[in-house]
Amino acid sequence: xxxxxxxxxxxxxxxxxxxxxxxxxxxxxxxxxxxxxxxxxxxxxxxxxxxxxxxxxxxxxxxxxxxxxxxxxxxxxxxxxxxxxxxxxxxxxxxxxxxxxxxxxxxxxxxxxxxxxxxxxxxxxxxxxxxxxxxxxxxxxxxxxxxxxxxxxxxxxxxxxxxxxxxxxxxxxxxxxxxxxxxxxxxxxxxxxxxxxxxxxxxxxxxxxxxxxxxxxxxxxxxxxxxxxxxxxxxxxxxxxxxxxxxxxxxxxxxxxxxxxxxxxxxxxxxxxxxxxxxxxxxxxxxxxxxxxxxxxxxxxxxxxxxxxxxxxxxxxxxxxxxxxxxxxxxxxxxxxxxxxxxxxxxxxxxxxxxxxxxxxxxxxxxxxxxxxxxxxxxxxxxxxxxxxxxxxxxxxxxxxxxxxxxxxxxxxxxxxxxxxxxxxxxxxxxxxxxxxxxxxxxxxxxxxxxxxxxxxxxxxxxxxxxxxxxx
Amino acid sequence: xxxxxxxxxxxxxxxxxxxxxxxxxxxxxxxxxxxxxxxxxxxxxxxxxxxxxxxxxxxxxxxxxxxxxxxxxxxxxxxxxxxxxxxxxxxxxxxxxxxxxxxxxxxxxxxxxxxxxxxxxxxxxxxxxxxxxxxxxxxxxxxxxxxxxxxxxxxxxxxxxxxxxxxxxxxxxxxxxxxxxxxxxxxxxxxxxxx
Numbered sequence: 001x002x003x004x005x006x007x008x009x010x011x012x013x014x015x016x017x018x019x020x021x022x023x024x025x026x027x028x029x030x031x032x033x034x035x036x037x038x039x040x041x042x043x044x045x046x047x048x049x050x051x052x053x054x055x056x057x058x059x060x061x062x063x064x065x066x067x068x069x070x071x072x073x074x075x076x077x078x079x080x081x082x083x084x085x086x087x088x089x090x091x092x093x094x095x096x097x098x099x100x101x102x103x104x105x106x107x108x109x110x111x112x113x114x115x116x117x118x119x120x121x122x123x124x125x126x127x128x129x130x131x132x133x134x135x136x137x138x139x140x141x142x143x144x145x146x147x148x149x150x151x152x153x154x155x156x157x158x159x160x161x162x163x164x165x166x167x168x169x170x171x172x173x174x175x176x177x178x179x180x181x182x183x184x185x186x187x188x189x190x191x192x193x194x195x196x197x198x199x200x201x202x203x204x205x206x207x208x209x210x211x212x213x214x215x216x217x218x219x220x221x222x223x224x225x226x227x228x229x230x231x232x233x234x235x236x237x238x239x240x241x242x243x244x245x246x247x248x249x250x251x252x253x254x255x256x257x258x259x260x261x262x263x264x265x266x267x268x269x270x271x272x273x274x275x276x277x278x279x280x281x282x283x284x285x286x287x288x289x290x291x292x293x294x295x296x297x298x299x300x301x302x303x304x305x306x307x308x309x310x311x312x313x314x315x316x317x318x319x320x321x322x323x324x325x326x327x328x329x330x331x332x333x334x335x336x337x338x339x340x341x342x343x344x345x346x347x348x349x350x351x352x353x354x355x356x357x358x359x360x361x362x363x364x365x366x367x368x369x370x371x372x373x374x375x376x377x378x379x380x381x382x383x384x385x386x387x388x389x390x391x392x393x394x395x396x397x398x399x400x401x402x403x404x405x406x407x408x409x410x411x412x413x414x415x416x417x418x419x420x421x422x423x424x425x426x427x428x429x430x431x432x433x434x435x436x437x438x439x440x441x442x443x444x445x446x447x448x449x450x451x452x453x454x455x456x457x458x459x460x461x462x463x464x465x466x467x468x469x470x471x472x
Numbered sequence: 473x474x475x476x477x478x479x480x481x482x483x484x485x486x487x488x489x490x491x492x493x494x495x496x497x498x499x500x501x502x503x504x505x506x507x508x509x510x511x512x513x514x515x516x517x518x519x520x521x522x523x524x525x526x527x528x529x530x531x532x533x534x535x536x537x538x539x540x541x542x543x544x545x546x547x548x549x550x551x552x553x554x555x556x557x558x559x560x561x562x563x564x565x566x567x568x569x570x571x572x573x574x575x576x577x578x579x580x581x582x583x584x585x586x587x588x589x590x591x592x593x594x595x596x597x598x599x600x601x602x603x604x605x606x607x608x609x610x611x612x613x614x615x616x617x618x619x620x621x622x623x624x625x626x627x628x629x630x631x632x633x634x635x636x637x638x639x640x641x642x643x644x645x646x647x648x649x650x651x652x653x654x655x656x657x658x659x660x661x662x663x664x665x666x667x
Contacts, residue, residue: 017655017658017659017662018655018658020637022635022636022637023635024635024637026652026655026658026659028659028662028663028666037502037555039505040505040506040556043505043506044506048649054663065503078503080503080504081503083503084503129554129556130553130554131552131553131554131578133554144578145553145554145578146554146578146581147554147555147556147559147578147581147582147585148556148582149556149582149585149586149647150581150582150585152649153647153648153649153652156649156652156653157649157652157653157659158659158663159652159659161637161648161652163635165577194548195490195548195551196490196547196548196551196574196576199548199574199575199576199577200577226552229548229551229574229576229577231577295490295492297490315489315546315599318487318488319488319489319490322488412494412499412553413499413500414499414500414502414503421522431492431494431552433492433494433495433552434492434494434495434517434518435494435495435498435517436494436499439498439517439522440522
């Protein structure tokens with residue numbers, strides 16, 4: 001065993017309560033995020049006659065089932081969805097858990113709100129019964145999704161059993177080309193290593209391309225680690241992280257901040273630390289990406305054509321054929337000739353202020369193509385307020401976009417915001433699975449700027465061409 | 473939770489890679505409480521056409537697989553979301569074990585906490601088992617958790633690895649909560665060390 005340690009090693013060992021001989025480790029949980037899909041976890045807890053052990057370490061906000069056309073809970077006519085949202089409010093109140101409800105302007109997608117409030121901090125162990133909990137790794141935390149039974153275990157004991165995953169360092173080098181974003185980087189990575197390419201591994205993202213990303217960009221990258229099958233994704237905290245966290249409501253303040261800063265600076269992996277696997281990506285060569293199929297690994301540069309299944313190995317050929325049939329696409333079609341019906345700018349992947357700015361830059365002075373319905377769903381009430389203060393909402397609405405209320409919305413459609421069967425959506429979300437945005441819905445994943453380009457042209461479009469027009 | 477020791481049952485081949493949790497159970501069914509029979513929703517949109525009729529192309533609708541208790545699926549089964557409903561849908565449908573060459577981490581954790589055994593075998597073995605099962609619907613596979621072996625339809629025996637703690641929980645039909653609660657002193661001591 002080498003004496004060098006990684007960011008992951010440091011957080012893991014500082015949270016180990018007890019290690020069994022068989023390698024299972026009981027880890028202490030600093031933050032447990034809860035949302036309106038968390039009702040079963042509270043139910044299981046109740047069935048065991050237990051109460052939350054450390055409610056002060058929990059944070060709750062409804063996101064999966066909330067309406068995005070209004071803030072009025074009375075508009076939730078479906079009794080089952082209403083029950084999920086009500087259960088969260090009731091369970092949080094009963095346990096004394098910090099809760100941002102629909103009447104609170106801080107409400108939003110848990111993975112947007114917790115960092116925005118400084119609830120997610122470097123060096124922490126963070127869990128949530130949602131796979132995109134990997135997002136919080138961007139602040140230098142160990143953060144991963146868990147199931148409902150595990151969530152009830154965390155509520156009861158504030159701990160979780162884990163086996164140590166293998167380590168993988170993903171190094172992204174080089175300077176991003178104009179109009180290429182964090183979303184393009186992570187789609188390019190998943191295309192390279194596959195949807196199961198990081199299974200069983202904890203990813204640490206490194207390299208100058210990662211270092212030069214804003215926090216918003218790092219959240220996007222870490223968020224989609226799970227789409228490569230990773231247990232978690234993380235970035236060592238640096239000055240970008242600290243500048244982002246400084247002054248956040250739940251971040252340490254004053255002398256405590258100074259003390260934590262010293263600890264946080266010491267978290268980074270040692271030079272020469274060894275990883276079980278190393279992957280590198282030349283970020284300077286990454287183009288704006290879109291997906292054509294039904295797995296996030298089905299991503300290509302926008303300049304490409306729909307791939308041809310013939311000539312592929314049999315298993316791949318069958319799955320590509322099925323995907324193309326579902327997506328209603330013919331091999332050889334230029335991606336830029338694919339017309340879209342819907343545009344969704346939102347989700348825990350891409351609904352932060354920088355995402356909305358990037359999209360607005362493309363939309364400004366243009367109109368949403370006729371017969372396209374385009375939405376912006378900000379990630380939180382505070383993102384929405386910030387965007388409105390900058391006038392972004394007016395740019396979007398003047399172009400014909402709907403400017404909506406925060407929530408998960410059309411990423412997975414649990415609140416009723418869905419794409420019609422057979423309709424095609426340019427989406428900044430994280431999954432293009434069959435039926436993800438609604439039964440029969442066809443999803444193309446891309447960056448906010450690319451989604452904006454799709455909205456104004458009515459088809460998948462190369463944002464570089466539109467941005468170029470602007471520059472001239 | 474029912475203990476899992478040994479199982480010999482019809483196995484359903486799922487010849488698709490990256491079967492994601494939205495395919496196992498679409499998100500619109502997640503709002504229902506656990507008391508529901510989620511088995512009705514297993515592979516819902518693969519199994520049913522848009523008009524609600526059965527899709528004859530999907531293997532679950534093929535003759536001979538009735539009563540299957542084992543699923544044998546191609547690589548990266550149950551990737552995607554953390555929804556435990558994916559396990560509940562399989563379990564409520566009567567499935568007690570899933571064999572694949574790779575699962576998502578969260579699905580594996582959820583499975584062992586619900587009495588559903590996830591078995592990882594080499595891709596070559598899984599793919600040939602899928603082909604055999606597709607060629608002879610109703611063929612049986614047996615799994616013995618004590619010896620950690622799977623016997624395929626043609627009688628080949630394959631050893632599999634499983635985390636000893638998960639094996640214990642599955643064998644005894646217990647989840648880990650009672651055990652963790654017995655470690656209360658250690659947790660309290662750890663908490664005292666926190667700032």
